[in-house]
Amino acid sequence: MKQRVYYHHTDCGGVVYYGNYLKFLEEARTEFLEGKGISIKELADEGTLFVVARQEIEYKSPAFYGDILNIDTQLTDVSKIRIIFEYEIKNQKGKLISLARTVMACVGSGFKPKPLSEEIRQRLRSLTKLKC
Numbered sequence: 001m002k003q004r005v006y007y008h009h010t011d012c013g014g015v016v017y018y019g020n021y022l023k024f025l026e027e028a029r030t031e032f033l034e035g036k037g038i039s040i041k042e043l044a045d046e047g048t049l050f051v052v053a054r055q056e057i058e059y060k061s062p063a064f065y066g067d068i069l070n071i072d073t074q075l076t077d078v079s080k081i082r083i084i085f086e087y088e089i090k091n092q093k094g095k096l097i098s099l100a101r102t103v104m105a106c107v108g109s110g111f112k113p114k115p116l117s118e119e120i121r122q123r124l125r126s127l128t129k130l131k132c
Helices: 020-035 040-045 118-125
Strands: 002-004 049-059 068-078 082-090 096-107
Touching: 002 020, 020 040, 020 049, 020 068, 020 082, 020 096, 040 049, 068 118
Parallel strands: none
Antiparallel strands: 002 068, 049 096, 068 082, 082 096
16 A cells, blocks of 8 residues: 655654554555455444454654655454454655554454454455465
8 A cells, every 4th residue: 555644644853653653554454455355344334343452563764744655564364353464664765664563353242352254264364474
């Protein structure tokens, strides 16, 4: 996913405010799944929700106003109630800006753990790039 850095993404030092990376990752996850034919909204409408259980971000270099960021998103693990995404964010010159990892938990009503359906689990597994 490409993300243009706008002025409102930056802090008083002129670099992307660290908290905005969470928004970028959220959008990248959604675009990744939607691009593969999996609608988060449809799953939510059917009672299957995803919540962030853990978020890791390693900041390598600053990103600045006007940069175009390339956010490479991969689904790296799928279990009955958990999915894991990993990201690599680079600027338009290919400089590494950030590495990130999101652990998502599947929940139902009342935010209680809910196993993914076998169909969705298989569809997600087909997108997975497992690390060895």
